[in-house]
Amino acid sequence: MTPSPRFIVVGAGPAGLSLALQLAEGGADVALIEASERFNRQFRGEALMPSGQQALAQMGLLPLLGELPQRALEGWSVWLEQRRLFVVAEPMGSLQPCTLVPQEALLEALLERARRCPSLQWRPGQAVRRLLRQGSRISGIELSNGERLEAELVIGCDGRGSLLRHQAGIELRCSGEPLELLWFELPGPVPKDCVWGFQTLVAGGQIGSACLNASGDLQLAWLLKPGAKRDELSSEEWAQRLANLAPPPLAEVLIERGTSLSAPVRFKVQVGMAERWQQPGLLLLGDAAHPMSPIRAQGINLALRDSVVAARALLSGGDMDTASITIEQQRRPEVRRLQKLQEAEARQGHLIGSNSPLRYGLTLTRGLMGPIAKRVWKARQGPLRNGQPEQLPRPRLEP
Numbered sequence: 425m426t427p428s429p430r431f432i433v434v435g436a437g438p439a440g441l442s443l444a445l446q447l448a449e450g451g452a453d454v455a456l457i458e459a460s461e462r463f464n465r466q467f468r469g470e471a472l473m474p475s476g477q478q479a480l481a482q483m484g485l486l487p488l489l490g491e492l493p494q495r496a497l498e499g500w501s502v503w504l505e506q507r508r509l510f511v512v513a514e515p516m517g518s519l520q521p522c523t524l525v526p527q528e529a530l531l532e533a534l535l536e537r538a539r540r541c542p543s544l545q546w547r548p549g550q551a552v553r554r555l556l557r558q559g560s561r562i563s564g565i566e567l568s569n570g571e572r573l574e575a576e577l578v579i580g581c582d583g584r585g586s587l588l589r590h591q592a593g594i595e596l597r598c599s600g601e602p603l604e605l606l607w608f609e610l611p612g613p614v615p616k617d618c619v620w621g622f623q624t625l626v627a628g629g630q631i632g633s634a635c636l637n638a639s640g641d642l643q644l645a646w647l648l649k650p651g652a653k654r655d656e657l658s659s660e661e662w663a664q665r666l667a668n669l670a671p672p673p674l675a676e677v678l679i680e681r682g683t684s685l686s687a688p689v690r691f692k693v694q695v696g697m698a699e700r701w702q703q704p705g706l707l708l709l710g711d712a713a714h715p716m717s718p719i720r721a722q723g724i725n726l727a728l729r730d731s732v733v734a735a736r737a738l739l740s741g742g743d744m745d746t747a748s749i750t751i752e753q754q755r756r757p758e759v760r761r762l763q764k765l766q767e768a769e770a771r772q773g774h775l776i777g778s779n780s781p782l783r784y785g786l787t788l789t790r791g792l793m794g795p796i797a798k799r800v801w802k803a804r805q806g807p808l809r810n811g812q813p814e815q816l817p818r819p820r821l822e823p
C-alpha cells in the first residue's frame with residue numbers, strides 16, 4: 425500500500441508543479457496528481473513577466489529557466505483601424521523584459537527536477553473525482569479509478585474550473601461577464617518584420633491580438649462579443665477577418681498563408697476570486713483560488729508567486745490550517761489589485777472597441793492622443809509587470 429503523503433497537490437500546472445517541487449525539495453512527502461498524461465495542452469500562455477521571473481529566482485530556478493527555449497518580447501503596441509496608436513519597448517524600466525517561454529518546456533523542466541526528490545510521488549493521468557472528509561475536515565481525495573489517498577493537507581491547484589473548489593462548496597465571486605476568445609496559430613517561420621512584440625488590434629468594432637510565440641509561430645486572438653455564436657468559417661475566412669484588424673505587413677502574411685491557420689480554439693474565462701482560499705484540510709492556489717484573465721499575461725506569474733509564499737509557510741513546521749489562513753491573507757491583496765488592473769484594461773479596450781465615433785476620433789488625432797493614451801497605459805503597467813515585490817518573502821540565504 426502507498427504510504428500517506430503529508431501533502432496532496434492536485435494539478436500540475438504552474439501553481440501545483442512549482443509548489444510540489446519546493447515542498448519535495450524541502451523534504452516533505454508530496455503526492456502530485458495530474459489528470460493529463462502530458463503537458464502539451466494547446467495554447468497554454470507563455471509570457472513570464474518580471475514578477476514570475478522573481479518568483480522563479482526565489483525558488484532558486486533561474487539557472488533552470490536560463491536553459492529553456494525562450495524569447496524576450498520586444499514590446500507592446502496598440503493599433504486602431506490598422507494604424508499605430510502607440511508603441512512601448514520592453515523592458516519598460518524593469519530589470520528583465522517580459523519573456524516568452526513555452527509552458528510545456530517549463531513544466532517538463534520543473535517536473536524533471538521534482539522527480540529527483542525521493543519524497544515526491546508523481547501520479548500523471550489520474551483525475552481526482554472527489555474530496556474525502558473526516559467530520560468537518562477534508563482528509564484526502566478519491567481518484568477516478570476509485571483509489572483513495574489521505575494527507576494532512578490537500579492543495580487544490582486544479583485551475584480555473586477547480587473541482588476541489590466546487591466540492592468544498594467554496595463560492596467563486598465573479599468579476600464581470602466571462603471573456604470569450606478564439607485562439608489561432610499560424611505555424612512559423614513567418615517574416616520577422618510582420619509582427620513586433622505583442623500587438624493589440626482594434627478595428628471595425630472588433631478586438632484581436634497578434635504575437636510571435638517563443639517557437640516563432642504566430643499566435644492570434646479574436647475577442648468574441650458576449651454570447652456571440654461561433655461562426656463556422658474556413659481557415660482562409662478567419663485569416664481574412666484577422667487581416668482586417670491588422671496593419672499591412674501582418675495582413676499580407678495572413679492572407680498569403682491563410683490555409684495554414686489552425687482551427688480556432690475557444691476559451692471562456694470567468695475572472696473571479698474564491699470567497700475563501702482554505703478550509704480545514706484544504707488550500708486553493710493559482711487559478712483555482714483566483715481565475716485570471718489572459719489580459720497582460722498574469723496567471724502563470726501569480727500562480728508561481730502563490731507557490732513561493734505557500735511553500736515557505738507550509739514548510740515552517742506550524743499548524744497547516746493556520747499556515748493556510750496566513751497564505752491567503754498574504755496573497756489576496758496582490759491578486760485583487762492585479763485583477764482590478766486587468767479589469768481596467770478590459771474596460772478601456774471595450775470602450776474603444778465598441779464606440780466607433782471614439783475610435784475614429786482617436787485614429788484621426790492619434791498624433792496628439794497617442795502619447796496621452798501611452799502615458800495612461802504605462803501608468804498601469806508597473807504592478808502588472810512586477811507585482812508587489814514586497815509581497816514575496818525574502819530569498820533564503822544559502823548556507
Ligand SMILES: Cc1cc2nc3c(=O)[nH]c(=O)nc-3n(C[C@H](O)[C@H](O)[C@H](O)COP(=O)(O)OP(=O)(O)OC[C@H]3O[C@@H](n4cnc5c(N)ncnc54)[C@H](O)[C@@H]3O)c2cc1C
Binds near residue numbers: 459710
Ligand atoms: C488563452 C489564454 C492565454 C493565457 N496566456 C497567459 C500568459 O501568456 N501568461 C500568463 O501568465 N498567464 C496566461 N494565461 C493564464 C494562465 O494560463 C493561468 O492563469 C495559469 O495557467 C494558472 O495556473 P494554475 O497552475 O493555477 O492552473 P492550470 O495551468 O490551469 O493547471 C491546472 C492543472 O490541473 C489539472 N487538473 C484539473 N482538474 C483536475 C483533476 N480533477 N484532477 C487532477 N488534475 C486536474 C489540469 O489538467 C491542469 O494541468 C492565459 C490564459 C488563457 C486562457
